[in-house]
Amino acid sequence: MGADGAIRLAVPASPEYLRMTRLMAAGVAGRLGFSLEEIEDLRIAIDEVCFALVGDRGRPGTVVVTYRVSGDGLVVEGEGRFEEGLGVQPRLSPLSSRILSVVVDECSLEAGPTGPTFRLVKHRGR
Amino acid sequence: MATDATERAERRERFRRFAETGDPRLRDELVADHLGLAEYLARRFANRGEPLDDLVQVASLGLLKAVDRFDPSRGLEFSTFATPTIVGELKRHFRDKGWAVRVPRRIQELHLQLNTVVSSLSHELGRSPTIAEIAREARVSEEEVIEALEAGQAYRSASLDAPGGAGDDDVSLSEGLGAEDPAMADAERRVTLSPLLAEFAPREQTILHLRFFEGCTQSEIARKLGISQMHVSRLLSRSLAQMRERARDA
Numbered sequence: 001m002g003a004d005g006a007i008r009l010a011v012p013a014s015p016e017y018l019r020m021t022r023l024m025a026a027g028v029a030g031r032l033g034f035s036l037e038e039i040e041d042l043r044i045a046i047d048e049v050c051f052a053l054v055g056d057r058g059r060p061g062t063v064v065v066t067y068r069v070s071g072d073g074l075v076v077e078g079e080g081r082f083e084e085g086l087g088v089q090p091r092l093s094p095l096s097s098r099i100l101s102v103v104v105d106e107c108s109l110e111a112g113p114t115g116p117t118f119r120l121v122k123h124r125g126r
Numbered sequence: 127m128a129t130d131a132t133e134r135a136e137r138r139e140r141f142r143r144f145a146e147t148g149d150p151r152l153r154d155e156l157v158a159d160h161l162g163l164a165e166y167l168a169r170r171f172a173n174r175g176e177p178l179d180d181l182v183q184v185a186s187l188g189l190l191k192a193v194d195r196f197d198p199s200r201g202l203e204f205s206t207f208a209t210p211t212i213v214g215e216l217k218r219h220f221r222d223k224g225w226a227v228r229v230p231r232r233i234q235e236l237h238l239q240l241n242t243v244v245s246s247l248s249h250e251l252g253r254s255p256t257i258a259e260i261a262r263e264a265r266v267s268e269e270e271v272i273e274a275l276e277a278g279q280a281y282r283s284a285s286l287d288a289p290g291g292a293g294d295d296d297v298s299l300s301e302g303l304g305a306e307d308p309a310m311a312d313a314e315r316r317v318t319l320s321p322l323l324a325e326f327a328p329r330e331q332t333i334l335h336l337r338f339f340e341g342c343t344q345s346e347i348a349r350k351l352g353i354s355q356m357h358v359s360r361l362l363s364r365s366l367a368q369m370r371e372r373a374r375d376a
Contacts, residue, residue, distance in 0.1 A: 019276065022276060023272060023273070023276055026257075026272045026275065026276065027268075027269070027272055029257075030256070030257030030258070030268055030271075030272060031268075033256050033258070034256065034257075035253065035254035035255065035256055036244060036254045036255055036256070036257065036260065036275070036355075037254035037343055037344050037345065037355075038254070039257065039275070040275075040344060040359050040362075043276075044362070044363075044366065047363075047366065047367075047370075048366070051370045051373075056367075056370050056371060093369075093373060094322055095322040095323070095338075095369065096369075098320075098322065098338055098339070099338050099366070102337070102338045102341065
């Protein structure tokens, strides 16, 4: 955990390791008293954005995910650090966008300096 | 058919000769003749994070063992005898090497137990339970609960749903999906599905539609369809994983 109270997890950008980012999200959300269904939503959201970042086969590089508690919510930010760097533009299908709008309160996906980035916010008990 | 019967008899004769002589050329022929079976079984273990070529190699090794051990005088068909040997070899491969995709038995069992715990707690509390509540009820740690819940999400590493391929007898993966459920059929009739879901099978469309277009919670869907919330969760994960696979192939 960093001095800012955030938890940071860096994993290889492949599906086997992205599982860890879901586990961590479930762990932190569980501590915050999120319900099982809210945790499932969060997991679906992380799957969707991670797929947008690395596809389902992975990429050479790392994904750094930061978990931060904010009031009654959890902010999950991710950053791709890929060898192919700037070439990777994140894209969401219309269905993915729809799904994300239902399972989290806020979601954004942008091109960053070393690869795409995402930001998810999920509040408890809404 | 006469040809089939002749072929069978001819194959049986070759196995008998091989059992007698141990002729390596005969052995190679018998293995080559049944590579299709090894490949078929290897495919059933695909989508678990291991390259298909590797799995075919492993299955071929199982096939080789089966050819060596087969005793034609016992009256079994070779494929009947070889299938468990080949599947055993594939499973061992995942057990030994597939650490990234393996779900420990303890966690698999806990996952099944949580199914009941979550249902009864949701009913009792009138809402979705927290991890702490589930852990207390199941008498395990919160970490174990989280791991067991994750096990249900691991479509790509679907040890719970083994064997997770496109096999004909793929019962566990299609659990609840393949069955004609009157509540499900009813729900299908009532909803006008989004065109975004057109590529999914009708039942998957219904679940995705209820969750993402009607805003129903997993518990509400579970009630409507007469299945457990964790089952809804698994079906959702599976549909979404399929969606991503299709996006990749597109």
